[in-house]
Amino acid sequence: MQVYLDNNATTMCDPQVVEVMQPFFSELYGNPGSLHKYGTATHPYLKKAIDQVYTAINASDEDDVIFTSCATESNNWVLKSVFNDLIVNGEKDHIITTEVEHPSVLSTCRWLEEQGVKVTYLPVNEEGIVEAHTVKSFITDKTALVSVMWANNETGMISPIKEIGEICKEKGILFHSDGVQAVGKIPVDLQDVHIDFVSMSAHKFHGPKGIGALYIKNSQALSPLLHGGEQMGERRSGTLNVPYIVGMGKAIELATTDLEEKTAAIRVKRDRLEDALLKLSDTFVVGSRERRTPNTILISIRGVEGEGMLWDLNNSMIGASTGSACASEGLEANSVMLAIGADNELAHTGIRLSLSRFTTDEEIDYTIEQFKKAVTRLRAISSSFAKVQPTVGGEAGECHIPHHMAH
């Protein structure tokens, strides 16, 4: 059996989505910007996709939803254009975000800092959530933008978006939310919450990779990131990616119709998996289930290093993810894990399991069994569970300093 439990990284493209995309490669391949029938033949399908997206997030007809190449582009667009419009060409100088954003927000903010922008990275509580009053306390009359993700990719924790939206509305400050991990997992109703910009990405809800969107409330001003042929009402240039837009429309429709029922089914499996894993001694899961996306578990297993755990799971054909520094290219601990703190342990022992609507009960059973096997094996090797104590003088301190630093 093989089990894919890394759906916060990306998802399987739903075969129904692949099917609706198919005609737009070699049959209906016209450029939607052309006057001839080859081009215009695509219009009804694009209109449908646009309707599907508007419906899924309950956008009003006054709002814009602009297709982009990915959420990274959407996030860059908002941050860089707000910088251009309100900071370079305005009186503002400050942006507020959080320590737990995706790198597409964090790295862009670091870059903006190099351009002279003041950026506040808000801390999170022990559940990994930024609290609305914290956001409020950092807003000044120079603040141009607040950017807080809707749900976190590592922990699944859901931000108090509605409250933050109210605060920003009251203060007249632009509010952007990276909605990548929210769309298709929890209700996203843009008439219910006040948000100026929302980023999303199709490959996180069983659509294709390389297509995303940016929601812009009331079609408000935001200078374009990509200049060119002035597609999408001059907001985002580049020949429309017809098959992918059609695919994203289908995917978001499939992901959001009967959202409650679909996610309830995922939640049941997630909870069963989580309950079973928590029966193992010395484990903990980040964040309460109520405030978490229904598909995500971030579990820490004492004595078992994340990359080692991933290795064993991979040997059992289970795909998961870890924030462990050892598993990253640059040996850097995951910033979300560090922001949550948890005694540094999470940074080394955190394993993220993220389900999808395609996850089956059999897969959960198999995962529970293999997970336990891996923990048993690795704990048998682990020094954290060794019985014979070190010779007097042979103990190690909490975190090792280079050996020649001891004197």
Next chain:
Amino acid sequence: MAKDDLLGASLWDAYSDKVTTLMNNPQHQGEITPEEAESHGNKLIVADFGAESCGDAVRLYWEIDPKTDKIVNSKFKSFGCGTAIASSDVMTELCIGKTVQEAVKITNIDVEFALRDEPDTPAVPPQKMHCSVMAYDVIKKAAGLYLGVNEESFEEEIIVCECARVSLGTIQEVIKLNDLKTVEEITDYTKAGGFCKSCIKPGGHEDREYYLVDILADTRREMDEEKMKAAADAQAEGAGNFEEMTLVQQIKAVDAVIDENVRQFLIMDGGNMEIIDIKKDEDNIDIYIRYIGACNGCASSATGTLYAIESTLKEKLSKKIRVLPI
């Protein structure tokens, strides 16, 4: 960055088969109990290095024959990633059969080498090289415990880059010899900084006492100072330049020549001299001096000694010099 780097490295694909095999099935994983060691009449040493909160930790067990100091059995326990477990396993293997004194000579480089499938292909990707460093550290700790000495005493020099085992002295030397200006150049010449990158600058995988950026800056500063000093010395010695020097430089240069060639003789005779002033015009540089102690009033101070001082300065610094005692 170029074509080969576009996709980034696939971490696990870069592991040698040995690493993979040992991670899946470590041979020397386990514990040795005090009772077990005692029943063989041997001594048990157990040493820890690292901690779970740092991301890796290892506990090393040595059963040592006290008569020969030979490690007759060894086991390990490890909290860490695949390479940490495989490194610990090979380290344990390398220890068995060696005396404690021999075992201390095992370095992380040996451990990594033992994990290779082919002698020329690294066993792990560069950033994982660091996992074997702990193996080396824990051996020294165990040996220190057994021999009753400080583990520091096994280290003859300050190691700046643990992954590549490059010492402070070596790094300073290559910077100077090759006039290196960037950290990348240091890495090219010595491999230091080419692995986990902790030793490059603060904020890496682990805190260190020395960082390549600081060593580079300090050594470059030292080199600049040396250069300036050399230039000053050359100036002081080069007679042609004497005439162009500032007054302060001239006084220093004169003093240096007197120090080297004259003063010792005056002192031997219980005297000394000092420079009072220097006055210049088109044709002459007049150096006003005053004799001190025995020289003051000594007959030759106006003749032989004066002549000696003047001719030395003329020879070393400038033909235009006249020495005038006051």
